[in-house]
Amino acid sequence: MSDLIRFGVSLEKGLLARFDKAIRKNKWASRSDALRDLIRAELIKQDWTEGEGEVAGAVTLIYDHHRRDLLGKLTDVQHDYQGLVLSTLHVHLDHDHCLEIIAVKGIPAEIQKLAATLRTIPGVMHGTLMMSATGKNLA
Ligand code: NI
Incomplete structure (x- = not known):
């Protein structure tokens, strides 16, 4: 304390x-x-x-489940940035739509680049970057 x-x-x-x-x-x-x-x-x-320090957050993506080409690209990008990606949660929202939540940790500029790369994949309808912290230096 x-x-x-x-x-x-x-x-x-x-x-x-x-x-x-x-x-x-x-x-x-x-x-x-x-x-x-x-x-x-x-x-x-x-x-x-x-900042140059480490931050954490989450990228959320909403996309069309039927865009099969998109799934491979999503995975490829996450492999390219595997140092930043901590975990991914996939939710089948309904028959047509998926929600993907990607937990990230790293340097802000790199995470923002990853988020921009993911949300501009054709077929992604909406993408957000929730900017949070690692919890260090907050007390
Ligand atoms: Ni799904």
């Missing part, structure tokens, strides 16, 4: 009222919990945009 340091925060009344409303809506236990989460979110965002 890291050392906790208390510090004061000055905010405009209206802004604090909105913040408290957001705290209730998001079920944070306290202003400190909310600030901690928001600070971590900002730091993780910075890690992804300018």
